[in-house]
Every structure is written in C-alpha cells, then in structure tokens.
Amino acid sequence: MATKVAVVTGANKGIGFAIVRGLCKRFEGAVYLTSRSVERGAAAVEALEREGLRPRYHQLDITDTRSLETFRDYIKKNYDGIDILVNNAGIAFGRHATDPVAVQAEQTIHVNYFALVTTCDILFPVLKNGARVVNISSSYAHLSNIPSQALRDKLKDEKLTVSGLSALMQQYVDAAKQGTHAAEWGNSSLVVAKVGVTALSNIHQRMYMDRDFKINSVHPGFVDTDMSSHNGPMTIDEGAAAPLYVALDAPDTLRGQLIWFNKDIVSWDGVKPDREF
Structure with missing residues (x-):
C-alpha cells in the first residue's frame, strides 16, 4: 500500500510543532515537519525523537517559490501525494511593535495571505483526492472584525474568486500605505x-469539490507562542x-468551515463567540 503523508508548514516551534507531535x-504514515530554517527544523526533529517519535524533515519556506517547488517535486518523486496539509506558517508583529503601519500591513499580508495562496497553488496538485487541508x-x-459592511459582503460572496480576494487584500495594503485603511x-x-x-479556505472548498478535498480553517485558541508574544494562557x-481534530477525526462532511479551539463550528459571518480561547 502507498505510504500516507502529512505535512505541517512552519513546524519547528509553537502550534505547528505540537501538531507534528x-x-x-x-x-499512520510519514509526518513531515517543515521549516524555513534547516538548523531550527533539525533541532525540532531531534526534540521529538527524544520523545520516541519519528517525524521526517524537509526544508520549506512558503515565501520562496523555488523552495515550494523543490518540496513539491520531492513529494512527487517519493510518494503518491499528500493526505493531510496543515498550513500553519505565518508571522505576527507584537502589540508593541514600532514598525510603521504600512510595513506591518505589507509584510503581514505577504506572509500570511499571499504566500499561502502560492503554497496552495503549488502543493494542491500533489494532494490526493479526498485530502484534508487545515488552515491555521x-x-x-x-x-465581524471588519468594520465595513460592504467589505464583509464582498468577502462572504460565494462568487468571490481567489483573484478577487487577492485584489481586496492588496487594496488593504495600499490603503494602509496611504493611511486610509482604518474606517473600512x-x-x-x-x-x-x-x-x-x-x-481563501471557503473559496478553495468550492473550487475543489470535484477532488473531494476537505478544506477548513481553525482558530486554535490564544496560545503561549511567539505569535501571541507569549501572552496566551493555552x-x-x-x-x-482542534487542528488535529480537523485533520484526523472530523467527519468528512466538515468542509469550508471555521472551527473554534473547542472544536465547535462557528458561523463566520454570524455571532462571534464570547470566548476566544
């Protein structure tokens, strides 16, 4: 039987590391811990090996197209495809960051959104039919966190395409550079x-129904990581x-949903839960 494959991006520390664990x-298959830094990735693998676990490693920088293509080609050469893809890699500026708003906007959207689009463009062709994609x-x-009703309507429009969403994300970056972003x-x-x-998760779910993908986004909770400046209690x-539940245990009917840390399905455009962690 073909070896099953699970891949976690940005997994040398934090939630990604714990998902690999x-x-x-x-x-029951090969679990790939990937990271931008080979040195930090190797240290993470060694830490898990000391626990008696056997992750595999491959370098992967989601902001580098060549790195993504190299990993894709490695998967094509060695396996029949990927069964589980956890898109965990991302960045966040600390609450006390002094970088200009324009810089924070451009870099945050570039890594967390545009690099994710590229990652999916390159890796989705090597996902197996029926694969599960977990976007952290x-x-x-x-x-509800977007003030503009007009923007909210555009973002939840079922006719919205990836290119249309990318245009909206770029509009935000441009507005931040001009200092006109806050109201909307x-x-x-x-x-x-x-x-x-x-x-993007919702759009991709609609796009890939013919390949039976299960694509969901997950709020993991307020966790003690670099992303939260170590302020999270979890x-x-x-x-x-919750990410592991979506990757391994959720019913196949779970598609195109936002899952809360407690594994509840949350209406994306409905009432936001009181508890965020």
Whole structure:
C-alpha cells in the first residue's frame, strides 16, 4: 500500500510543532515537519525523537517559490501525494511593535495571505483526492472584525474568486500605505490577514469539490507562542487539539468551515463567540 503523508508548514516551534507531535502519535504514515530554517527544523526533529517519535524533515519556506517547488517535486518523486496539509506558517508583529503601519500591513499580508495562496497553488496538485487541508487561522478571522459592511459582503460572496480576494487584500495594503485603511478595514493587519485566510479556505472548498478535498480553517485558541508574544494562557498541545481534530477525526462532511479551539463550528459571518480561547 502507498505510504500516507502529512505535512505541517512552519513546524519547528509553537502550534505547528505540537501538531507534528500529535500526528506522529496517531497518523499512520510519514509526518513531515517543515521549516524555513534547516538548523531550527533539525533541532525540532531531534526534540521529538527524544520523545520516541519519528517525524521526517524537509526544508520549506512558503515565501520562496523555488523552495515550494523543490518540496513539491520531492513529494512527487517519493510518494503518491499528500493526505493531510496543515498550513500553519505565518508571522505576527507584537502589540508593541514600532514598525510603521504600512510595513506591518505589507509584510503581514505577504506572509500570511499571499504566500499561502502560492503554497496552495503549488502543493494542491500533489494532494490526493479526498485530502484534508487545515488552515491555521484565528479568532481575528471572524468577519465581524471588519468594520465595513460592504467589505464583509464582498468577502462572504460565494462568487468571490481567489483573484478577487487577492485584489481586496492588496487594496488593504495600499490603503494602509496611504493611511486610509482604518474606517473600512480596522487597525489590525493580522485581522485582515486571517480574514483572508478563512475567505481563501471557503473559496478553495468550492473550487475543489470535484477532488473531494476537505478544506477548513481553525482558530486554535490564544496560545503561549511567539505569535501571541507569549501572552496566551493555552499550551501548544492545547492549541494543537482542534487542528488535529480537523485533520484526523472530523467527519468528512466538515468542509469550508471555521472551527473554534473547542472544536465547535462557528458561523463566520454570524455571532462571534464570547470566548476566544
């Protein structure tokens, strides 16, 4: 039988690391811990090996097209495809960051949204039919965080395409550079990026129904990681629980949904849950 394959991006630390740990314990196949830095990735693999686990490693920088293509070609050469893809890699500026808004907007959207689009463009062709895609999102992704009703209507429009969504994301970056973003988009680049991630998940689910993909976005909770400036009360293993549920245990009917840290399905454009972690 062909070897099953699970891949986690940005997995040398934090929630991604814990997701790899959970997959190694339960997934019957090859689990790939990937990271931008080979050195940090190797250290993460060694840490899991000391726990008796056997992750595999491959370098992967989601902002580098050549790195993505190299990994895709490696998968094509060695396997029949990918069964589980967890898109975890991302960045966040700390709450006390002094970088200009324009810089924060451009870099946050570039890594968290545009690099994710490229990742999916390159890796989706090597996903097996029926594959599960887990996009790590946030409570920030809830559509209620976007002030403009007109924008919210555009983002949830079932006719919205990837190119249309990308145009909206670029409009935000351009507005941030001009200092005109706040009224429509709010003041958080991470909110816009994670809304983009969840909107992309929904679009991709509609696009790939013929390949039986199960594509969902997950708010893992407020976790003690670099992304939260270590302010979150949850451990990385607690933060990995919902992503692992979606990757391994959720029914096949779970498609195109936003899943909260407690595994509840949350209406993306409905009432936002009181508890964010």
